[in-house]
Amino acid sequence: MSYALDTAVLVAVVTNAADWERIQREGWYRIPLRHAPQRLGARLIAWYPTRACGDERWQVRWYAPIERARLTTRVQLLPNEPDHPRANERYWRIECGPLNRLPRPIPARRQQRVTFIPTRWERLLHAHDVADLWIGDHALEELCQALTEAGYAPTRRRLREGMGETRSDLEVRPTLDGVLIRWPSGAVRLFQHELAWNMAACVQRILFHLQCSANDSAREILLQ
Amino acid sequence: MRFLGMSGAIWGKPELMSYDSQRIRPHLSVSLLYFFDVLRYLLQQRVRMYRLPHQFAPYLSHPDRPRWHDQVAECQAELTELQQQIVAAGLRLTMHLPLSLSFTSPDAAVRQRTLATIEAQTLLLMALSGSDSVLVAHLGGVYGCREQSTERAVALLEALQPQARALLALEHDEHHWSLNDALIIAQRTHIPLVFDWHHFHATSAPPWNAAEALNSALATWPADRVPKVHLSSPRTEVRIAASQRRLALPTWREHSDLINPFDLIRLAQLPVLRPFDLMLEAKAGDLALLRARQDLARWLPMWEEP
Numbered sequence: 001m002s003y004a005l006d007t008a009v010l011v012a013v014v015t016n017a018a019d020w021e022r023i024q025r026e027g028w029y030r031i032p033l034r035h036a037p038q039r040l041g042a043r044l045i046a047w048y049p050t051r052a053c054g055d056e057r058w059q060v061r062w063y064a065p066i067e068r069a070r071l072t073t074r075v076q077l078l079p080n081e082p083d084h085p086r087a088n089e090r091y092w093r094i095e096c097g098p099l100n101r102l103p104r105p106i107p108a109r110r111q112q113r114v115t116f117i118p119t120r121w122e123r124l125l126h127a128h129d130v131a132d133l134w135i136g137d138h139a140l141e142e143l144c145q146a147l148t149e150a151g152y153a154p155t156r157r158r159l160r161e162g163m164g165e166t167r168s169d170l171e172v173r174p175t176l177d178g179v180l181i182r183w184p185s186g187a188v189r190l191f192q193h194e195l196a197w198n199m200a201a202c203v204q205r206i207l208f209h210l211q212c213s214a215n216d217s218a219r220e221i222l223l224q
Numbered sequence: 225m226r227f228l229g230m231s232g233a234i235w236g237k238p239e240l241m242s243y244d245s246q247r248i249r250p251h252l253s254v255s256l257l258y259f260f261d262v263l264r265y266l267l268q269q270r271v272r273m274y275r276l277p278h279q280f281a282p283y284l285s286h287p288d289r290p291r292w293h294d295q296v297a298e299c300q301a302e303l304t305e306l307q308q309q310i311v312a313a314g315l316r317l318t319m320h321l322p323l324s325l326s327f328t329s330p331d332a333a334v335r336q337r338t339l340a341t342i343e344a345q346t347l348l349l350m351a352l353s354g355s356d357s358v359l360v361a362h363l364g365g366v367y368g369c370r371e372q373s374t375e376r377a378v379a380l381l382e383a384l385q386p387q388a389r390a391l392l393a394l395e396h397d398e399h400h401w402s403l404n405d406a407l408i409i410a411q412r413t414h415i416p417l418v419f420d421w422h423h424f425h426a427t428s429a430p431p432w433n434a435a436e437a438l439n440s441a442l443a444t445w446p447a448d449r450v451p452k453v454h455l456s457s458p459r460t461e462v463r464i465a466a467s468q469r470r471l472a473l474p475t476w477r478e479h480s481d482l483i484n485p486f487d488l489i490r491l492a493q494l495p496v497l498r499p500f501d502l503m504l505e506a507k508a509g510d511l512a513l514l515r516a517r518q519d520l521a522r523w524l525p526m527w528e529e530p
Contacts, residue, residue, distance in 0.1 A: 008241065033305075041258030043244055069253040071301040118239075138239045193514050196236050 003044065005122035010042035011060055011133055012094075013050060013114050020053040024099060027064070030077055033090040037116035042066060045096055046124060048114050060130060061105035064096035106130055139195040140179055144172055146203040152210070154181075170210075181206050186213045225492050226450060227316065227501045227529060228516055229273025232509035237265050242277045252281045252295035252348075256302045263309060269510060272529065273316040273452075273501050276352075278345075280319075285344035287337065296347045303351040310353045316501060317353040318360060318452065319345055326364025327380045328373035335380050338364075346388040358452050359391045360418055363409065366400045374409060381413040393418045393445075393452060398426040398477065403437055407444070416445040420454040421491055422505070426476060435494040442497050451498065455491055456505035457484035481508040485519035492524055 012029060014020045023029050029045065031037075046063035049056045056062070075087040108114070108130040119133040127133050140156070147154045147170065157173040171182045178191040188209050190202050234240045241258050244250045259276075266274055283292035296303065310317065325338040342359065349357040366373050384392065395418040396406035403417075403424055410417040419441035425432060438453065445451040458476040465472040483506050491502070506512035520527050 008239070038264065039239070039261050041241060041254075041261045043254075066254055066257075068251050069257050069302065071305055138237065192236050193511060196238075196511055 003121045005120065005125075007044060007121040008042040009044040009046055009063070009119050009121055009124055010037070010040065010066075011046045011048055011114070011117040011119055011124075011130075013048050013116070014053055015050050016052045017054065020047075020049050020056065023047060023062075023096070027096050027098075029094045029096065030074075031092040031094065031116075032074075032086070033071065033092060035115070036092060037118060039118040040092070042118065044121065044124075045094060046102075048108070048117075048130060059105045059107045060124070060127075060133070061102055062099045063102060063124065064099045066094055067097050068095040069093070070095070106133065139192065139199070140172060140174060142199055143179065143181075143195065143202065146199065147172070147206065150203070150207055183210065183213065185217065186210075225502050225527065226499045227272035228513050229275065229316070229318065229452075229501060229503040230271055230510050230513040231275035231318075231320075231503060231505060232507060234262060234265060235509050235511045236269070236514070240265055243279050245279070250282070251292075252284070253299045253302055255280050256299060256306060259306065260309075263306070263313070263315070265510075266315060267313050269514070270529070271510065271513060272314060273318065273503060275318045275320060275503060278320055278322050281344075281348055284348065285337070285340040287340070293344070296344075296351055300351070303348075307352055307354070315353065316356050316358070316450075317349060318358040318503065319349060321345065321359065321361040323362060325361070327361070327377035328364035328367060330367050330372075330376070335376065339380060339383065342388050342392060343385060346385070346391050349391055350387060355390055356450075357391055358393050358418075358449075359388075360393050360395050360452070362395050362397050363401045363406060370405070374405075377409050378412050381409070381415055389415060395420055395454070396423050396427070398423045402427045403441065407440060410441075410444045414444075414446075416449065416451065417441045418452050418454055420456075421487065422454070422456045422458065422479070426458075434491070435496070438491075438494055439497050442500060445498075451500040452503060453491075453500045454503050454505050455483060455488060456480070457482070457487055479505050479507055482506055482512045483516050483519075485516070485523065488516055488519060489523045492520065492527060 012031065014023065019030065029047070043066060044063050045066050046060050048060050051057050070093040071090060072093055073087070074084060074089050074091055075082050077091055077093055078084070081087065102124060106124070106127045106129065110131070114130060117133045123133050144154045144156060152170050154170045154172045157171055169183055173180045173182065178189065178195065181188045181190070186209055188206050195202055233242065240261050242262055243255050243258060281295055283289040284295060286292060321341060325341055326334050327338055329335055342361070345359055349359055363377055364373070393416045394406055394410055396403045403419070406417055419438050424434065424437055442451045456479040459474050459478040459480040461474060463472045483504050504512055504516055517529070
């Protein structure tokens with residue numbers, strides 16, 4: 001079956017052999033409600049098995065359509081483990097259709113901590129590394145692409161990384177209401193609605209400020 | 225005016241989907257997964273009223289797909305979890321019935337399908353957000369004789385279960401049922417009427433007495449339900465027609481991307497009998513709502529969304 005390139009896909013980690021077995025034989029996967037990702041809605045689910053899953057480990061090879069999602073408790077999912085400390089915690093049971101193999105498995109070249117990656121079908125087809133699957137925010141992607149095309153090398157930061165020191169020449173950092181673009185001598189803050197309305201104007205604004213900073217630096221060097 | 229509401233796509237976060245438009249057989253539980261994500265965004269933006277797409281659970285009452293009819297019962301746990309979040313957020317949900325349904329059709333099968341859809345969508349809305357939600361429906365065509373169509377609509381509306389009547393609201397349109405026509409049915413059946421700014425102006429002749437028209441619709445709402453009003457502005461752009469060989473003039477029927485701020489301010493300043501929630505029917509969805517808030521802050525600074 002073919003999917004539109006922008007079809008939503010959730011890549012999910014599998015950390016034990018029993019879960020991997022259930023996915024393959026029974027067609028369901030579980031996610032603890034309190035650890036569920038911020039974006040759960042997807043048409044397809046793909047898996048990233050870890051060391052415990054034998055030969056399939058550290059690569060994304062299998063995917064399936066999501067058919068049904070149920071909210072239930074762990075003990076209902078795994079009735080033979082009634083005394084588990086999290087027996088009464090709530091879990092999503094994601095039920096899938098038949099498993100399909102990607103034309104080319106996506107390896108994790110660096111062993112990284114992966115839990116969930118919301119991505120798109122296009123990335124699943126073309127990624128060379130699990131790290132390529134991250135798409136994050138649509139507007140941020142577009143902004144980074146535009147800055148790259150303008151000759152800069154923006155570094156994406158994640159919201160959870162906080163507001164520490166700027167570690168690169170140009171950083172793109174999401175905030176709760178938009179994005180902060182920082183470089184060693186300046187910063188521009190853009191709100192989500194500004195990005196959504198007029199991406200081109202936002203890029204122009206960043207480039208203008210970057211150019212001003214570069215001119216200031218050049219002037220300082222000349223004056224020294 | 226109490227809350228502003230939005231319908232349509234989430235443009236501020238295009239990666240969020242209100243429903244799966246590609247899937248052939250979406251189970252309600254999969255739509256609910258999408259809605260968990262949308263709800264998070266609505267809370268971030270402090271949106272207090274949201275229209276669910278009618279495709280949210282498309283086979284809920286489809287006569288040829290009986291095995292999909294129990295989806296609401298099958299999703300009880302997921303709906304309960306969502307309802308808790310919706311109620312905690314104070315979000316009011318609404319839904320619009322598909323235009324293919326009709327209360328007035330001479331075809332009994334169409335009327336039966338209308339009835340079944342209303343009952344099914346009522347179950348879904350009640351499970352999601354309780355009796356505060358609104359299910360909006362147009363009346364249908366006139367089919368040659370307005371009196372007979374009126375009688376068919378009244379009979380069907382009176383046959384509805386009390387729970388469905390408690391959520392349903394009628395809406396006038398700009399083709400068949402003007403505000404006054406729809407008011408007659410609303411008053412006879414005690415089903416409230418949604419005032420639609422665009423339809424009202426498109427179907428009545430000036431001088432428009434918008435305050436009187438609005439208040440006549442507001443008066444149809446029971447005391448324990450906050451009335452709902454629709455506002456949209458006509459699209460004004462000249463566009464290149466599909467053939468690419470001619471320009472297409474605007475029809476004034478299509479909705480524009482944004483709400484005309486002067487219509488918004490005029491509506492917000494009308495003397496009204498009681499507060500209402502305002503659904504913005506604009507193609508730019510959430511962006512139109514954010515812009516409307518900015519416009520209100522600029523031209524009507526004393527207005528504040530609770």
